[in-house]
Amino acid sequence: MACIQILLDRRRRSSCLVLLAVFQAVAGQIHYSVPEELQEGSFVGDISQDLGLDMKQLLPGGVQIITEGRTQYFALNFQNGHLYINERLDREEICGRLLTCILKLEILIQEQLKVYTVEIEIEDINDNAPAFQVETLQLNIPESTPVGSRFLLPDAQDPDLGVNALQSYQISPNRHFFLDVQMTASGAKYAELVLEKSMDREGRRFDMPDLILTASDGGNPVKSGTAHIKVSVEDANDNAPVFSESVYKVTTAENIPVNSLLVAVHATDLDEGINSEITYAFRQVSEKASNSFHLDPRTGEVRVRQEIDFEECALYEMEVQARDGRGLSGRANILLAITDVNDNAPEIAVTSLTNAVSEDCPEGTIIALLKVIDRDSEDNGLVTCSIFGNPPFHLEKTFDNYYSLVTGRALDREDVSNYNVTVIATDKGNPPLSTTTTIQLKILDKNDNPPTFKKKSYITSITENTSAGASVLTLKATDPDWEMNGKITYSITEGEMSYSFFSSCLSINSETGVIYVLRSFDYEEIQEIKFLVKAQDGGSPPLSSNVSVTLFILDQNDNAPQILYPSPPTDGSTGIELAPRSSEPGYLVTKVVAVDADSGQNAWLSYQLIKATEPGLFTLGLHTGEIRTARFFLEKDALKQSLVVLVKDNGQPPMSVSVTVTVVLADSIPDMLTDLGTISAPISLESDLTFYLVTAVAFVSCLFFTFLLVLLVLRLRKWRHSQLCDTGSVNLNGVPVSQFVGIDGVRAFLQTYCHEFSLSSGSRKSQIFFPIESCTNTLTGHQASQISGPLFTANDSNINKEGQSCKQVCFAFTKL
Structure with missing residues (x-):
């Protein structure tokens, strides 16, 4: 102590x-x-x-x-x-x-x-004496005032507290009044003057002395203040003003505009004339409340005189007095509660700061010490601190309203060499207010970074046949280190192929990272090249990193389509396809099959019929290559139809190849042979229609009788034919007449026709023969590719001129 x-x-x-x-x-x-x-x-x-x-x-x-x-x-x-x-x-x-x-x-x-x-x-010490706001009070009392009437006296104010505050009131001795001290609910004392003896205005008019009201505190020594009360006796005014409410409770926000109406008090007086004219005035009010609010003496409206602040005062208690023209008065209280609004932004003070830190400093290193203050209350004064963005720092609340800015993870100077850490303090008001402060921090360097590429792998392409020396790709690696530690050289290290291959076809500039080709490439030989490129810095020891590079060779249209079927002729003749005369429109005659060694759209093939013996007789599928009949055959249609098919790819520029397909109109092989044997010199297109009709009837009749004759001869010699087929080791019984055979990767449907026939020595010179060496129901891929000659030729030694022998001939027609 x-x-x-x-x-x-x-x-x-x-x-x-x-x-x-x-x-x-x-x-x-x-x-x-x-x-x-x-x-x-x-x-x-x-x-x-x-x-x-x-x-x-x-x-x-x-x-x-x-x-x-x-x-x-x-x-x-x-x-x-x-x-x-x-x-x-x-x-x-x-x-x-x-x-x-x-x-x-x-x-x-x-x-x-x-x-x-x-x-x-x-x-507190007793340094303030009680004081009245009004030093002299004029009290006008009607002569009819009954004994026991009370007159409210002005209150004294003492800013001290406890025993040093206002304790008692005394009135100077007199014959008509005594003083009654009361206490409000809040503990404040007020004095009322009570009429003890009735007064005669005429008799006591000049005998009434001034009363002295004394207010004393409980300090040591006691301090006091006085007020003079002048009493005047007037004519009777027996009704005092009465307020509509004894307590007016008002709540308003602190941001209420100046001159806004808070409350309007109202009192009534049953008297008439001047005795009922009421004026309003603040009776007991603090100096701050008196400066902040204005009471209209006529209307009783209480308005805001100046801006009010919750942080300065949250509750105002004001007493309002209503006084009539003869001095009677009534009182009421106004309880004004000020609600807080979020009008104060948080304040941030940096009390301690470190300006530089090494990038290898441990986590949790303290950078700065901050203090945050908000003058608002409740939620408006609750402040949360955060850091803008995602820097490697975070805030830790030490105690009360202090925060420490500490490192939250490893620092990397090459990533960020300087930080502007923005600390945001935000309160929980509605709307919230915030304050920011920026702390500048420098990161000290350390050598710890190898070169890095922008991508984990690179994919590029080059068209085939590109000339040697062309640049393919530029690789760029970065090293955030300084000077020699950041100087990078490039080299090709390895790949899926041998080093000799890379050294002969690829090269890289060690300084710029540009990759060049040393020769041209063929897409049909190689489609892609994979290799690794190393980037190495100049540090000691050096640091390096590798990246995978894939080089795709893009196709060019440098290969023309190749016809697989019908096989290209070797002796200048064309193959023959059979189309029955009874075929309906849409009948599949044959299919042209072609491939292209290119890829993509360069290998997309389209088929066009560029020349035909009779246009409109056949149709060609644009993408399928299928040759179909477009209408029914007529007698006037030529027996032998030549179709020139153009196969074109979709390259730029396009490349194409053509093939000639010969179609014979006949219902069967014997008919075809007979019809072809009777073909003579071309008939003039200018002949008469009757001549054509007669010729056609004669031709059909001859063909019919010839077929009957051949059939009769075949039946008579059936046993001989069987022996010939057995000795020739050719057995077609039980063998399916259709098989699937692959031709250079194309699935082809082969349909085999086998017929027996014999020709006598009297056959015409325009006989038809077949170069097929054996009688079989299927063709292998190799055999199909070997059939390059025409299906029929004018001379063949395999035909017996005497007509004594019969040979079984197989015709193979492919339908796709």
Whole structure:
């Protein structure tokens, strides 16, 4: 217990003040108590002793006092560690009517990065005497006023608290009145003048002395204030104004505009004339409320006079008096509650800061110490701190409203060499308010990065037949290190092929990373090349990285289509396809099959019929190559039809090939042979129609009789034919007449026709023969490719001129 005697105001008081004991709380707080009105420089507490600080730490830069508000009421003596008063302490000015007046300050120890909270309680002294707002009160009392009538007297105000506040009222001795002191629900005392004896206005008009109202507090010594009451007796006014409500409760936000209407009080008086004329006035109101609000004396409207602030005062209690023209009055209270709005943004103070840190510093390194304050209340004053973006730092709340900015993950100077860390403090108001502050931080370098490519793998392409020396791709690797550690050289290391292959076809510029081709490529030989490129920096030891490169060879239209069927002729003749005369429109005669060694659209083939013996007789599928009949055959149609088919790819420019297909119109092989044997010189197209008809009838008749003759001869010699077939080791019985055979990757449907026939020695010179060496029902791919000659020729030694032998001949026609 320390006792401090301070001489205060020689004319007013002199007392001995005792400083309460100092204690240190669990949260690291120190509590002092001092009376108000101490002189500047008065001792408050020994900070160095209470905090256990070394005097060496008490340097101007080692210890810092942080206070709220603009006035610095306390200061620290760095010589002895004492906390002393820096500004005059007026408890009523600082805390108003608060029961407990505490000032907080924080002491920051820079070396330890620790903060201690110091609470200083300002104790009240009796430095204010009760005072009346009105020094002289004119009290007009009607002569008819009954005994016991009460007259409300002006209140005295004393800003002190406790026993030092207003305690009692006294009235000067008189014969007509006595004083009755009452207490409101809030504990405030007010005085009423009670008429004890009726008055005769005419008889007592000049005998009524002025009354002295005295208000006294409970201090030591007692202080008091007085007010003069002048009593005048008037004619009877027996009705006092009465308010519609005894208490007007109003709630408004602190951002209400100036001149806005808060409430309109209303009182009524049953008297008439001047006795009922009511005026309104504030009766008991604080100076701040009087400056903030205006009461219209005629209408009773209470309006905002100036901006109000919740942070300064949250509740106003005002007493309104309604007074008639003869002095009778009534009273009512106005309770005005101010609600908080989020009108104060948080404040951020950087109390400690480190400007540079190495990129290999451990996680959790403290960069800065921040303090956040918001003057609003409840949710409007709740503040959350965050960091803008996603830097490698985060905030940790140390205690109360202090935050530490620490490293959250490993730093990389090559990634970011300087940081502008933006700290955002946002309250929870609606709408929320926020404040930002930027902390600049430099990252110190370390060599720890190999070269890196922008991509994990590269894919590029080049068209075939590209000339040697053309650039294919430019690779770019980056190294964020400095000088030689960031200088990069490129080389081709390996791939799926041998090194000799790469050295002969590819090259890379070691400085620029440009890849060149050393020769042209053929898509049909190679379609892609995969290899690795290494990027190596100039550090010691060097660091490197590899990247995979895939080079695709793109196709060009450098191959013409190739006809697979019908096989290209070797002796200038064409193959023959059979189309029965009874065929309906759409009958599949044959199919042209072609392939292209190119790929993609360069291999898309289309088929065109560019020349025909009789246009309109056959159709050709644009993409299928199928030759079909377009209509029914007529007698006048030529027996032998020549079709020239053009096969063209879709390349740019397109390439094409043509093939000639010969179609014979006949229902069967014997008919075909007979019809072809009777073909003579071309008939003039200008002949008469009758001649054609007669010729056709004769031809059909001859063909019919010839067929009967051949059939008869075949039946008579059936046994001989069987022997010939057995000795020839050809057995067609039980063999399917259709098979699937692959021709150079194309699935072809082969349909075999086998017929027996014999020709006599009297056959015409235009006999038809077959170069097929054996009689079989299928053709292999090799055999099919060997059939290059015409299906029929004019001479063949296999035909017996005597007509004594019969040979079985197989005709193979392919239908796709």
